[in-house]
Amino acid sequence: MTDEDRAIQEKARRFVDEELIPHELEAEMNAGQLPRDVIERQQAKLRELGLWSINMPRDLGGTELTSFQQVLVSEQIGRVTNGLGWVLHTGPEWAVGVFTADQVDRYLKPMVAGDKRECYAITEPNAGSDVDAIEATARREGGDYLLNGTKWHVTSFNKAEVVFFQAKLAGGPKAGSHALFIVDIPSEGLRMVRAPAYSHTYADQHAILEFEDVRVPAANLIGDEGGGxxxxxxxxxxxxxxxxxxxxxxxxxxxxxxxxxxxxxxxxxxxxxxxxxxxxxxxxxxxxxxxxxxxxxxxxxxxxxxxxxxxxxxxxxxxxxxxxxxxxxxxxxxxxxxxxxxxxxxxxxxxxxxxxxxxxxxxxxxxxxxxxxxxxxxxxxxxxxxx
Ligand SMILES: Cc1cc2nc3c(=O)[nH]c(=O)nc-3n(C[C@H](O)[C@H](O)[C@H](O)COP(=O)(O)OP(=O)(O)OC[C@H]3O[C@@H](n4cnc5c(N)ncnc54)[C@H](O)[C@@H]3O)c2cc1C
CATH class of the missing domain: 1.20.140.10 (Butyryl-CoA Dehydrogenase, subunit A, domain 3)
Structure with a gap:
């Protein structure tokens, strides 16, 4: 470990010990929730320590730590219960170099800044481990896509402004192949069916969602058709x-x-x-x-x-x-x-x-x-x- 690696590890450890662990019991007894001012203080502290968006490039506003350094930070975050470590915001690193310039401006930069939070809708009632069995569809209609499907276990839907929706293309030259879309929350036709209770006591829920003719512009397709x-x-x-x-x-x-x-x-x-x-x-x-x-x-x-x-x-x-x-x-x-x-x-x-x-x-x-x-x-x- 270099001196820099060790300093990052030490900073993260102190943050967890001083700012997160003392709130575990409060969260456990309050459905995972902490008061707004506590979360804001934790977020401010993370920014001050240079631990905000640690996986994102500097030119987008991230801290761009090495993968090894991210491991050191995540390890410390793992020491706390109740998902309180999720305050350490890490955006979709995979989107860098994949999102269009327009998607970077509308979505990625706000995600790095913490102004938009994302969640993932991939799993379905009949498709868990076998992701290729998804039944959700995306049908091109003029300059838009129409999205349909039921998604399970969508983590953090209750806190997110954006949901990544995975579907199979219905029609067109790439029919049957996967595609991933950016969907704003709320959107017409997107409905939360329910948020079941899970074993852990986290503030982030895992929602069941229904997408019924949700219309997104073609500009919200991520990468190419078939790249999902x-x-x-x-x-x-x-x-x-x-x-x-x-x-x-x-x-x-x-x-x-x-x-x-x-x-x-x-x-x-x-x-x-x-x-x-x-x-x-x-x-x-x-x-x-x-x-x-x-x-x-x-x-x-x-x-x-x-x-x-x-x-x-x-x-x-x-x-x-x-x-x-x-x-x-x-x-x-x-x-x-x-x-x-x-x-x-x-x-x-x-x-x-x-x-x-x-x-x-x-x-x-x-x-x-x-x-x-x-x-x-x-x-x-x-x-x-x-x-
Ligand atoms: C708390 C929580 C949060 C989640 N968050 C999200 C989320 O944000 N977004 C999202 O899209 N999904 C999410 N998931 C879904 C998660 O990724 C799936 O639960 C997981 O991939 C397993 O799918 P499944 O539950 O349908 O189980 P299944 O795939 O039905 O598996 C059932 C059992 O069969 C076994 N099995 C299946 N296939 C094989 C095989 N080929 N060989 C051997 N054994 C096999 C499995 O290992 C398992 O033991 C979340 C799940 C949980 C519990």
Whole structure:
């Protein structure tokens, strides 16, 4: 790590400790919500620290950290529960060089500035892991497209001004291929069906949306007709790496908190830390965290070095798979070490136990990550992927 890397990591750590962790319980007891002035203070602090839009180019108003530095920041953000770390705004990096000049002005710059927030509508009732099974359609009509479809789990819809909508083209030379659109919120024909309750207590909801003849100008098509899946893959790679980083941060916090508790908690006349059963749970957790962290850090550096995209894709799956499963094992052990206290919502282990579960599901389930890894292994060999 360079001095600059370490300084960024330290800044992010202090921000999490001072500005986010103290608000976890308040959020847990208030449906994930924090008062407006608290969020505004956190946002101002992030800007002051140079941690705003860390993944976006400077000429668009971002901080443009290296991928490795973004990993360091995300890891710290992962140490906090209740999605409070989402205040660290990271816009759609994949859109850089893809959006037209007009789309950059109307959408990307406001996203980088934090004036517009985006959400993603890809998953459908009959298309989850199998993205190619989507039934949503986009039909060209003069200078517009008409969008139709039902979308599930649309994260942050309640806070967003823009939704990226993935559909298959109905008609035209590229009929049946994927296309991605920018849709303003609100738009005529776009309706929230409901916002179901999920395991975690986050302010960001995961809405079910209905698109019924939503009309968008052709200028809101992203890239070319048929290019929809490329952008989705780029987004998946970025998110999988950042999930791995956040899982490392969560595991570190859990290990620290569980160790502190084990040293203090006395049963049968001794701190429970003196019992081998407890020691081994912590030792396994620490060892697995180290492995996940090494993997994630190396992947961050690989991306900065411009390693082959297919290798990056496989490594993003490997890091996400290993780190998310590691963090879930660590959370389970932490609950066990805290005993009955670990089952209370006011306990960090209880919250992480619920919250980390989704990291094995979203942005591609563990099973899908294994499929990707095995596919790449067959094509490239173990030496290329684990050398
Ligand atoms: C909290 C939350 C937020 C989300 N946010 C968004 C969002 O913002 N935008 C969005 O578009 N989507 C979002 N999603 C959707 C998420 O990406 C999907 O849930 C995920 O991709 C899995 O799809 P599915 O739920 O339909 O499960 P399915 O694909 O139906 O899978 C069910 C089970 O079958 C397994 N399975 C499926 N295919 C295979 C296979 N080939 N081999 C082995 N096993 C297989 C899966 O691993 C899983 O265990 C979110 C989901 C959650 C829970």
């Amino acid at each position: 899946m490329d952008f989705t893959y780029a987004w998946f790679r970025y998110e999988r790496l950042m999930i791995a980083a956040r899982c490392c941060g969560a595991a570190e916090r859990l290990i620290e908190e569980a160790t502190a508790f084990a040293k203090e908690r006395v049963q049968f006349g001794q701190p429970i830390m003196s019992y081998q059963a407890i020691q081994h749970m912590l030792a396994d957790s620490l060892t697995e965290l180290w492995a996940a962290r090494l993997m994630t850090y190396r992947l961050g550096r690989e991306i900065d070095e411009g390693v082959d995209l297919k290798v990056q894709h496989a490594h993003c799956s490997m890091a996400k798979l290993y780190a998310s499963e590691m963090a879930n094992r660590v959370a389970d052990r932490a609950v066990q070490i805290f005993g009955g206290r670990g089952y209370m919502r006011e306990n960090v282990a209880e919250r992480f136990y619920r919250e980390l579960r989704v990291d094995r599901i979203w942005e591609g389930t563990s099973e899908i990550q294994r499929n990707i890894i095995a596919d790449q292994l067959a094509k490239r060999g173990a030496g290329t992927l684990a050398g």
